[in-house]
Amino acid sequence: xxxxxxxxxxxxxxxxxxxxxxxxxxxxxxxxxxxxxxxxxxxxxxxxxxxxxxxxxxxxxxxxxxxxxxxxxxxxxxxxxxxxxxxxxxxxxxxxxxxxxxxxxxxxxxxxxxxxxxxxxxxxxxxxxxxxxxxxxxxxxxxxxxxxxxxxxxxxxxxxxxxxxxxxxxxxxxxxxxxxxxxxxxxxxxxxxxxxxxxxxxxxxxxxxxxxxxxxxxxxxxxxxxxxxxxxxxxxxxxxxxxxxxxxxxxxxxxxxxxxxxxxxxxxxxxxxxxxx
Amino acid sequence: xxxxxxxxxxxxxxxxxxxxxxxxxxxxxxxxxxxxxxxxxxxxxxxxxxxxxxxxxxxxxxxxxxxxxxxxxxxxxxxxxxxxxxxxxxxxxxxxxxxxxxxxxxxxxxxxxxxxxxxxxxxxxxxxxxxxxxxxxxxxxxxxxxxxxxxxxxxxxxxxxxxxxxxxxxxxxxxxxxxxxxxxxxxxxxxxxxxxxxxxxxxxxxxxxxxxxxxxxxxxxxxxxxxxxxxxxxxxx
Numbered sequence: 001x002x003x004x005x006x007x008x009x010x011x012x013x014x015x016x017x018x019x020x021x022x023x024x025x026x027x028x029x030x031x032x033x034x035x036x037x038x039x040x041x042x043x044x045x046x047x048x049x050x051x052x053x054x055x056x057x058x059x060x061x062x063x064x065x066x067x068x069x070x071x072x073x074x075x076x077x078x079x080x081x082x083x084x085x086x087x088x089x090x091x092x093x094x095x096x097x098x099x100x101x102x103x104x105x106x107x108x109x110x111x112x113x114x115x116x117x118x119x120x121x122x123x124x125x126x127x128x129x130x131x132x133x134x135x136x137x138x139x140x141x142x143x144x145x146x147x148x149x150x151x152x153x154x155x156x157x158x159x160x161x162x163x164x165x166x167x168x169x170x171x172x173x174x175x176x177x178x179x180x181x182x183x184x185x186x187x188x189x190x191x192x193x194x195x196x197x198x199x200x201x202x203x204x205x206x207x208x209x210x211x212x213x214x215x216x217x218x219x220x221x222x223x224x225x226x227x228x229x230x231x232x233x234x235x236x237x238x239x240x241x242x243x244x245x246x247x248x249x250x251x252x253x254x255x256x257x258x259x260x261x262x263x264x265x266x267x268x269x270x271x272x273x274x275x276x277x
Numbered sequence: 278x279x280x281x282x283x284x285x286x287x288x289x290x291x292x293x294x295x296x297x298x299x300x301x302x303x304x305x306x307x308x309x310x311x312x313x314x315x316x317x318x319x320x321x322x323x324x325x326x327x328x329x330x331x332x333x334x335x336x337x338x339x340x341x342x343x344x345x346x347x348x349x350x351x352x353x354x355x356x357x358x359x360x361x362x363x364x365x366x367x368x369x370x371x372x373x374x375x376x377x378x379x380x381x382x383x384x385x386x387x388x389x390x391x392x393x394x395x396x397x398x399x400x401x402x403x404x405x406x407x408x409x410x411x412x413x414x415x416x417x418x419x420x421x422x423x424x425x426x427x428x429x430x431x432x433x434x435x436x437x438x439x440x441x442x443x444x445x446x447x448x449x450x451x452x453x454x455x456x457x458x459x460x461x462x463x464x465x466x467x468x469x470x471x472x473x474x475x476x477x478x479x480x481x482x483x484x485x486x487x488x489x490x491x492x493x494x495x496x497x498x499x500x501x502x503x504x505x506x507x508x509x510x511x512x513x514x
């Protein structure tokens with residue numbers, strides 16, 4: 001009997017059978033983006049990160065001024081240990097942002113968000129290496145800085161985090177572990193760092209990024225409201241349509257998010273629908 | 278019609294026996310009761326009752342599709358390869374049961390560029406650096422001096438302990454961190470203020486090997502059991 005490799009007919013049969021067996025089911029479907037969608041609606045990662053960073057600025061300022069600043073005047077407490085069982089308080093603005101970042105991390109959107117400074121209250125948040133270098137530039141001109149992280153293959157952007165409310169300045173200056181006690185309104189207190197794995201995003205991916213940020217704000221705000229619901233000794237503010245400036249009130253998460261959207265939607269919308277050449 | 282050469286009869290019988298043994302092996306090893314035989318080692322503490330599929334979900338497509346897709350990828354007519362057999366296990370699998378809002382050291386924080394050099398020494402972006410599965414233990418990292426990678430400059434305001442944190446750091450007594458603080462901050466317990474009252478390393482090592490929890494049983498969050506995980510992550514899909 002002839003060996004297999006000496007029998008061309010058998011070799012062809014084996015090859016055709018293998019080919020048919022391998023192709024009979026078709027491959028695992030690839031998750032490809034439609035070409036038209038990519039060509040017409042793509043945003044650069046820089047544009048998208050600028051959009052979401054602006055939303056973050058508005059959200060953080062609103063939380064810091066209208067919730068923390070005005071809330072403190074009503075006797076509400078905000079603490080870095082707000083999650084501890086024996087502490088009845090809400091999250092400070094930096095921890096509010098960390099809560100947003102944690103929620104984003106849990107979503108399917110591959111967006112990273114971090115907060116740091118050259119004079120952080122918590123030493124673990126001090127910038128080092130490339131971030132420290134770029135933060136020095138941000139402090140000079142307050143312009144965003146973009147770079148590509150070769151090791152992690154992530155597109156990275158840093159945006160100035162300003163002392164936008166009196167509460168930022170007073171809390172940081174008075175904090176027992178502060179490394180700087182002469183902050184002034186308008187100072188660049190730190191920077192947010194954002195990361196995304198692709199250099200351009202489709203329209204859908206862009207909206208997903210914006211939505212994941214919005215969901216993050218709702219998630220951490222709801223956690224705060226749940227914390228209040230579990231207060232045993234402190235007076236609980238009434239949760240509804242009113243804000244702390246009117247008394248011992250807090251807005252619901254829907255009211256809070258609506259206010260953020262009112263403040264940001266026009267600017268974001270203009271970028272999303274801008275005609276591209 | 279189908280005649281076997283007497284010279285090939287032995288090979289043919291052997292082939293048939295081989296196929297039968299193969300089919301029986303596939304049937305046996307795919308039974309749930311056989312999971313322990315194909316596991317790489319004993320499950321870590323707390324994971325004893327879990328099925329393989331809890332972490333090792335089936336990859337997309339059938340075996341033929343996966344082979345075809347990977348061949349296509351190898352010869353350059355497909356953009357991405359696909360998982361073969363089961364999906365890769367990632368941090369997300371761990372977090373589906375162990376995610377805690379108050380984790381003192383959440384994985385995702387270490388993805389930030391400023392931890393780039395540190396994660397070369399200890400990759401805190403992934404759970405398996407300390408909790409390598411299939412070892413029948415709880416914590417598998419070789420040395421407990423990992424705090425030194427980030428906390429060299431630690432200063433504690435109104436330090437409550439009899440030997441100051443700064444002294445312990447200066448003397449490089451990095452073992453002492455874990456003798457007071459659990460890494461993830463998931464226990465409610467009184468932290469000792471005298472070094473002599475801290476948890477002995479012998480007890481900590483026993484805990485790492487899967488023994489009794491020296492930080493106490495009052496935990497803030499308990500990981501999901503397999504039925505809870507199924508209810509939360511599979512039934513809603």
